[in-house]
Amino acid sequence: MTFALVALNASAQKAGGRGWLDNDHLQTRYGALEFKGGYPTDETAKRLRDAVELNRAIDVYMTQMPTVSWYAVWKGTADAGSKQPNQMIIWETLMDGQTLLLTGNTETVYGLASIDLRKGPVVIDVPPKMLGGVSDIRQTEIAGLGPTGVDKGQGGKLLILPPGYNGQVPDGYIVRKSASYRAVFGVRGFQVDGRTDQAVALMKKARIYALADAAHPPAQVFFNGSGKEVDTVFPDTVAFFDDLGTLVADEPADIFTTNDRFAMSNIGMVSGKPFKPGDAQRKLLNEAAQLGGAYARVNGFASDDPDRMAYPDRKWEYTFIGGSATWDAQGYVNADRRAAFAYSAIGMSPAMADKSVGQGSQYIWSMRDSQGRFLDGGKNYKLHVPAHVPVKNFWSVVVYDAVSRSLLRTQQRLPSVSTYTGPVANSDGSIDIYFGPKAPAGKEKNWVQTVPNKGWFTLFRFYGPLEPYFDKSWKPGDIEEVK
Structure with missing residues (x-):
C-alpha cells in the first residue's frame, strides 16, 4: 500500500510547460506546499518529510504484520501461567473466548510453546503421531511434524539450531536450523468420541529443553490454557513498533529483505541497535499504527x-x-x-x-x-x-x-x-x-x-x-x- 503525493492544481505547468515546480503554491492532501525558484520552503520540507515518514510507517505496519503477530504469540505464550522457560500451553478442554488468539478454533486441542534459541540449540522430544510444527518468527516453517513432516509421523528428537550456529551437532537428532532466535512450537490434536483426553495425553509426552541439558532434562512444565486469560494478539498502537524494533535490534538482519530494512531504517529501526524513538516520533508511529490497523480492516473485511x-x-x-x-x-x-x-x-x-x-x-x-x-x-x-x-x-x-x-x-x-x-x-x-x-x-x-x-x-x-x-x-x- 503506497500513498502518493497528489497535487490538486496544475500550477506546476508554469515551468516551461514541462511540469516542473518553480515558484509554485500547491494545495495537496498534506496541506499547502510552497516552492521558490524550484526550492522547497522549510515548512514544505518538514511537512513532506513527516508525510513520507508516516506513509512509510504505515507500509512497515502492513508488511511486517505477520512477524509482529507471531512475536505477540511468542510473548503471550511465554508470559502465560508459570512463565517458565520452554513451558507448553495446552488448551485441555478446548479453546474458548477467554483466550485472545487470532481465529483459533473450538474443535481441536491446541498446544503452543515459545522456543528461545538465544542461549543455544533447543531439543524437542516429539512423540509419534504428533501433528504440528515449528516456525520461525516470520511464520516460516522450520519443520513440519506428522505423516508428511520431518519425522514422518514416527516422532523423534528434533534439534533446532540458532542462526549462525557452528557448534558440534550430536548424532541421533532430526536437525533443522532456524533463521531467527525466536521460534514457535505449535501442535494440534483431534477429539476422539467427543473427548480431548487422548490428544492431551499425547501432547504431554512432548519435552522441550536446551541441548546443553540433554543429559538431564528438567521436568516439562505444562499449563492448561482453557478458561484462562491468554493474550497473543498484537496491538494497533505504537507498541506494535516497539515490538518490531525489538526484533530488528536483536534478530539477524537477513530475516528481513533489503527493502524491508530500508523502510524500517527510515523510522529509526536499524539491525543491532536499540530502537529509541523520541516523543514526537512515538506520536507519529502511534498514528501510523492506528491508520495501519484501520486500513488492515478495510483490506481484510472490505x-x-x-x-x-x-x-x-x-x-x-x-x-x-x-x-x-x-x-x-x-x-x-x-x-x-x-x-x-x-x-x-x-x-x-x-x-x-x-x-x-x-x-x-x-x-x-x-x-x-x-x-x-x-x-x-x-x-x-x-x-x-x-x-x-x-x-x-x-x-x-x-x-x-x-x-x-x-x-x-x-x-x-x-x-x-x-x-x-x-x-x-x-x-x-x-x-x-x-x-x-x-x-x-x-x-x-x-x-x-x-x-x-x-x-x-x-x-x-x-x-x-x-x-x-x-x-x-x-x-x-x-x-x-x-x-
Missing part, C-alpha cells in the same frame, strides 16, 4: 480483490486468496493478500492452502449476510448447511469478534456448531445454524450466541476436505437475516 470470492453466487470468501500460503500465486508476493490474512489469522502453512483431497484443511469465511451487509450481533440470522458436508474428518462453523478477531466472548463457552456439537439435522440431512442474542425456541443445539453492538464473522472449516468442496458441487448457503 476487500475488493476479485479472487477472494469462493463462489460467484455467495458471500463466502477465501482466507488464502490465490490458494497460496506464500502469497505468490500471481508471480509476485501480494503483500495486501498476506496482510489481509495476517490481521485475522496465524499459521501460514501450505497444508492449510494446498489442494489435498481427504488431507489437510480448507477454510472459507464470511463477514456479510446474503444482502452484502456486515453481520450485526444484535440481529438474528440463519445459515443453511446442505447435507453431506464434504469432509473426511470434521467440519465446524465458529464465530469471532470483529474487533479482537478472536473467539467471541458470550455466555456460551464455545461459540460454534460443528460435527462434535451434535446439531439437529433436518429430514433431508441438511442443518440450519442460527446466530443471534437469543436462541430460537427449540433450536438451542443449532445456535451460536452473538452480542448486540458487536460485529462478528465466521469461519467454515473443512478438515480432510473431499472433492465436492474443491469442485464446488457442494457449497453452503449464505447467512440470511431472520426478521
Whole structure:
C-alpha cells in the first residue's frame, strides 16, 4: 500500500510547460506546499518529510504484520501461567473466548510453546503421531511434524539450531536450523468420541529443553490454557513498533529483505541497535499504527480483490486468496493478500492452502449476510448447511469478534456448531445454524450466541476436505437475516 503525493492544481505547468515546480503554491492532501525558484520552503520540507515518514510507517505496519503477530504469540505464550522457560500451553478442554488468539478454533486441542534459541540449540522430544510444527518468527516453517513432516509421523528428537550456529551437532537428532532466535512450537490434536483426553495425553509426552541439558532434562512444565486469560494478539498502537524494533535490534538482519530494512531504517529501526524513538516520533508511529490497523480492516473485511470470492453466487470468501500460503500465486508476493490474512489469522502453512483431497484443511469465511451487509450481533440470522458436508474428518462453523478477531466472548463457552456439537439435522440431512442474542425456541443445539453492538464473522472449516468442496458441487448457503 503506497500513498502518493497528489497535487490538486496544475500550477506546476508554469515551468516551461514541462511540469516542473518553480515558484509554485500547491494545495495537496498534506496541506499547502510552497516552492521558490524550484526550492522547497522549510515548512514544505518538514511537512513532506513527516508525510513520507508516516506513509512509510504505515507500509512497515502492513508488511511486517505477520512477524509482529507471531512475536505477540511468542510473548503471550511465554508470559502465560508459570512463565517458565520452554513451558507448553495446552488448551485441555478446548479453546474458548477467554483466550485472545487470532481465529483459533473450538474443535481441536491446541498446544503452543515459545522456543528461545538465544542461549543455544533447543531439543524437542516429539512423540509419534504428533501433528504440528515449528516456525520461525516470520511464520516460516522450520519443520513440519506428522505423516508428511520431518519425522514422518514416527516422532523423534528434533534439534533446532540458532542462526549462525557452528557448534558440534550430536548424532541421533532430526536437525533443522532456524533463521531467527525466536521460534514457535505449535501442535494440534483431534477429539476422539467427543473427548480431548487422548490428544492431551499425547501432547504431554512432548519435552522441550536446551541441548546443553540433554543429559538431564528438567521436568516439562505444562499449563492448561482453557478458561484462562491468554493474550497473543498484537496491538494497533505504537507498541506494535516497539515490538518490531525489538526484533530488528536483536534478530539477524537477513530475516528481513533489503527493502524491508530500508523502510524500517527510515523510522529509526536499524539491525543491532536499540530502537529509541523520541516523543514526537512515538506520536507519529502511534498514528501510523492506528491508520495501519484501520486500513488492515478495510483490506481484510472490505476487500475488493476479485479472487477472494469462493463462489460467484455467495458471500463466502477465501482466507488464502490465490490458494497460496506464500502469497505468490500471481508471480509476485501480494503483500495486501498476506496482510489481509495476517490481521485475522496465524499459521501460514501450505497444508492449510494446498489442494489435498481427504488431507489437510480448507477454510472459507464470511463477514456479510446474503444482502452484502456486515453481520450485526444484535440481529438474528440463519445459515443453511446442505447435507453431506464434504469432509473426511470434521467440519465446524465458529464465530469471532470483529474487533479482537478472536473467539467471541458470550455466555456460551464455545461459540460454534460443528460435527462434535451434535446439531439437529433436518429430514433431508441438511442443518440450519442460527446466530443471534437469543436462541430460537427449540433450536438451542443449532445456535451460536452473538452480542448486540458487536460485529462478528465466521469461519467454515473443512478438515480432510473431499472433492465436492474443491469442485464446488457442494457449497453452503449464505447467512440470511431472520426478521
